[in-house]
Amino acid sequence: MNHLIVYAHPRKESFNHAILETAVRGLRQKGHEVVVRDLYAIEFQPVISSSEILGGIGEDIEQEQEYLKWADVITFIYPIWWTGLPAIVKGYIERVFTYGFAYRYVNGEQMGLMKGKKAVIINTQGKSHAQYAEMGMDKALLLTSDTGIFEYCGMEVLHHEVFESVPSSDEATRLAWLKQIEEMTSKA
Template identity: 85%
Template sequence: MNHLIVYAHPRKESFNHAILEATIRGLRQKGHEYVVRDLYEMEFQPVVSSSEILGGIGEEIEQEHNYLKWADVIIFIYPIWWTGLPAIVKGYIDRVFTYGFAYRYVNGEQMGMLKGKKALIFNTQGKSHAQYAAIGMDKALLLTSDTGIFEYCGIEVLQHVFFESVPSSDKETRTAWLDQIEAMVSQL
């Protein structure tokens, strides 16, 4: 099985990076093929150009399209910042999930073009699940990313996992989370 990992965190010492490493270990255990697209390491430019709005995509975006075509599963790893996707991830979506490639309209109806692809999403957050649930942010996060982006493009979201209160979590909890990730990924 082919896996595209879209990873976004600027610090190699972050828990997000530990999630990336656990994901890779889980994939290797089963002999899966994978490609990591580390958006910060790539210095991915998140701003859509005026030519891209008109449908003109460059070599950089064509390459990302090829990775998406190749992948059976797309694994997203990023923190929740300001109750949403970091700008670099949103920019990746804006620039790579283009009209005619990821979705289009047929007779006025939206059609996801990435049907058959599956997604696994790992997010870290500073707040607890209870804090987000109390204000409805837990549902909003799922609605905006899973429904509004991935399902809109035809991608089946297998699981969306939120790791809560990460800054205040202890080593034992983080180790258990990483074991959970490794097991989850190796079962894909």
């Protein structure tokens, strides 16, 4: 199976990077093909241009779309910042999941064009699940990412894992979370 991982965290020492390494290792051990698009490492430009809004895309976006076409499963690994996607991930979605590629409208009805693709979302956050639930942000995050982006484009969301209170978590907790990632990738 072909796995594309879209990864976004600027620090190699982050827990997000440990998640990435664990996922890649687990998938490759199971014999899967894996491509990682580290948005910071490739210096992905998240700002959409006026020509892109009108439908003109450059080679960089065509390349990203080729990776998406190739993939059976697309995994997004990123932290929750300001109760949402980091700007670089939001920019990736805006620039790469274009009209006519990821979705379109036919007779006024929206159609997801990425049917048959599976999505896995892995997030870290500074707050606890309880704090986000108290504010209603837990449901808002799922609605905006899972429903509003991935399902909208026709993808099936297989998993959405959120690791909570990461900055204050201890090593044993983090190791247990990485074990969860290992188990998830062993079932991929």
